[in-house]
Amino acid sequence: MAVLNEEQEMLRDMAREWAVNESPVTEFRKVRASGAPEAFDRNAWSTMGQMGWTGVIIPEEHGGSDFGFMSAGLVIEELGKTLTASPLLMSTIAATAIVLGGSDEQKAKWLPKLASGEAIATLAVDEGASHDPAKIETSVSGGKISGTKAFVHEAHGADLFVVAAKDGLYLVEKGDGVSLTTRKLTDQRSHADVTFDGATADKLTGGGDSLLDDVLDRARILTAAEMLGMAQQVFDVTLDYLKQRVQFNQVLASFQALQHRMADLFADLAQMRSAVEAGLQAVDSGFGVARAATIAKAEANRVLHTMSNQGIQLHGGIGMTDEYDVGFYLKRARVLEASFGSTGWLKHRFAKLGGY
DSSP: OOOOOHHHHHHHHHHHHHHHHHSOHHHHHHHHHHOOTTOSOHHHHHHHHHTTGGGTTSOGGGTOOOOOHHHHHHHHHHHHHTTOOOSHHHHHHHHHHHHHHOOHHHHHHHHHHHHHTSSOEEEEOOOSSSOOTTOOOOEEETTEEEEEEEEEETOTTOSEEEEEETTEEEEEESSTTEEEEEOOOTTOSOEEEEEEEEEEOEEOOOSOTTHHHHHHHHHHHHHHHHHHHHHHHHHHHHHHHHHHOEETTEEGGGOHHHHHHHHHHHHHHHHHHHHHHHHHHHHHHTSSHHHHHHHHHHHHHHHHHHHHHHHHHHHGGGGGSTTSTHHHHHHHHHHHHHTTOOHHHHHHHHHHHTTO
16 A cells, blocks of 8 residues: 555545545435436535645645645545545546646636636547547637537536547637537436537647647546545445345355455455556656556456446345445446546557557
């Protein structure tokens, strides 16, 4: 496990306490039952802003705390444990794009609003059914952007879109020329196809030719952090269930075969944590980010897929019911596994990074 400083430990503990007490899975159930397209609690979002979580990676001169990606990952991991529905992950990623590539004017306009939680932003890249940033047809002419982005996370609550076009990343405000088509995915969160039809676009001119890749790498790492929290929770809940469920007059945890399965999952979880924390540390150090991000997301995909499957199976028939929370983790897992790179895509990218 990563060695945390005192501030990071305090931030993690605060996030853990808030998530357990104020945002348990029952709160996600309420959001789901409401049917609201934006699929998150505005009051909870306001609280996150007041606690400073919305500005963790934003420089102090723009209203953030500049605590770094390890700190942001710690918060997102804790929220992942309780399936907290919020745009924090996507808004943080969008803010990263502005930090890396924005002009002084763009930073001054948007970063303070994002740091306080007054504004919400998201990233719009993919145009097909699967992640492929090499296949982008969205174009800009005369400062107007046209194209359609598929499966944009947290689109309904977003005030600002960071949009990938053929020639770079652009900032596009919600409004004229921006329309949403809701997509219902299995995790019951906010997803939409977003069509830009002559909307005003403001290009991010900094960050060089690698800006999109740099932003996506950070998206992969933070997504992996949420997945780590989910995997940890599924493991803990499943272990507790095995310790109390009686079958054939014996507690399930007493069966050696199940002990071996949980031991394998424990080892997988440790490997996943190592990969995710290495990714967060790579961003903060600025060294080896692309490889670390690819490994972190690939391991997160592998382990959470296995963990969510085993969580359902080890709960038996009850695990398939809506009464138990474990099924929600599997549904969210499948969406996140496809986000910012499937396992196959990530393996191919890792080979290319190695020169193969």
